[in-house]
Amino acid sequence: MKQHDIPVPLCNKCALESGSLFKHLSPDEIITINFEKDFRQYRRGDILYQEGNRISGFYCIHSGIIKVYKTGLDGKEQIIRFAKAGDYIAYRSVLSNEPACTSAKVIEDCQVCFIPSEILVSLIKTNPEYALELLKLACHELGEANSFITDIAQKTVRERLAEVLLFLVHDFGIDEQQYLKVSLTREELANIVGTATESVIRLLSEFKTDKLVELNGRKIRILNERGLEKISNVFS
């Protein structure tokens, strides 16, 4: 968490680039945030906060990737979502005024800004446009959670794994050679799908046999997106 010579990113620039919700703020409000925020850096494996913590603010991600997860019985993680540049995390527990219901851990080294709760609350109170956007965000996430629930309850592991791969493609993109830009362990994949690590390994190698993907260690190459869509039953 040493700062070296890395310049603290400016919210106005960052908001434009990342499309974070700060783009709805006035210049004055941006200045306040810039002043009040705390810039932090984390490396893979670091934990930003843990389930049960009372959190005194939220994080806006400037770069890197974070996984947000719940820990179930016997310590098994269930990954709820990922956060990348422009995303907020921990705002849920700030606004509902509850302890964190999730933990957040770094997947790819990241830079984040920590903004105290009071700032968020006062923005909501003085900038209705921003409040509305926050509501929109929360409601959108709620919709995604609902779909997730239905998927886990009704689809097979095979279908869900295909769907997760497609989700990762859309959320993080693929490079010129069709390689997924995020790199996750098999266990992390299992913790998104909601299954055992071994099942992910077996199914991935089936997908490989079926020429849907190519596997190079943690790097996954997407060969046949349509095929994965068919398996995942995403469209009706």
Place this chain on the structure above:
Amino acid sequence: MKQHDIPVPLCNKCALESGSLFKHLSPDEIITINFEKDFRQYRRGDILYQEGNRISGFYCIHSGIIKVYKTGLDGKEQIIRFAKAGDYIAYRSVLSNEPACTSAKVIEDCQVCFIPSEILVSLIKTNPEYALELLKLACHELGEANSFITDIAQKTVRERLAEVLLFLVHDFGIDEQQYLKVSLTREELANIVGTATESVIRLLSEFKTDKLVELNGRKIRILNERGLEKISNVFS
């Protein structure tokens, strides 16, 4: 949907009784809502709105019970939540400005007020306190959705059924004889738990054998709450 002579409930009175979010509104705002709202009555089986619909407002429940669900492949329902007196439904799709991601169907005859989107949006813009409460609501629901996801992904059907029974106890209560106040079909129970109807039937009769519940058709009597808690693993 005929109105007979039933008096339209007044929001101020209703808000106090039911504890709906309207309690955060000013007298003037209450008057506006009272004027703009549309009072409606529905009977068991009626559908308020369906997945994919564009909705032009949200519903505040005055009485009765509604199930909110998603329809998965092959038409199987996944119940996402229930709404009863004081609860809002459809506000998610109004605020995220997306088509409904769920359907809503009446479980117990109900009276609801329909409030146009514009009213909601203008309240958010003029009453920050109310906006904050709405955010709190949405964020709280998000937390519950996260728990639900983890449960479905990690717990067995047996554990989840026990948990659902406890949830129904806390959400709807039990009468003097320990009978659950909501009455659901086995299929509906299965659609909350995320399993097959037959599995619910089998497990319920196991619970009966173990003296945890008593079954009288659709009426379920809770005999041993502690036992159900133990099975459901709710506490760590």
Place this chain on the structure above:
DNA sequence: CGGTACGTTGAGTCATATCAACCATAGTGG
């Protein structure tokens, strides 16, 4: 009286979890 929706039970099957062994890699410390 037949029809429809719901509940129940049994039997068979399959997907997935669990357990165990093993390999590869990288980092650590003596």
Place this chain on the structure above:
DNA sequence: CCACTATGGTTGATATGACTCAACGTACCG
């Protein structure tokens, strides 16, 4: 430099939870 350990990946064998299919009972309703 080598043994040591930890972490992640892979594969096989086995067990079983839960689904599916099918038959049948029950109750209510027009």
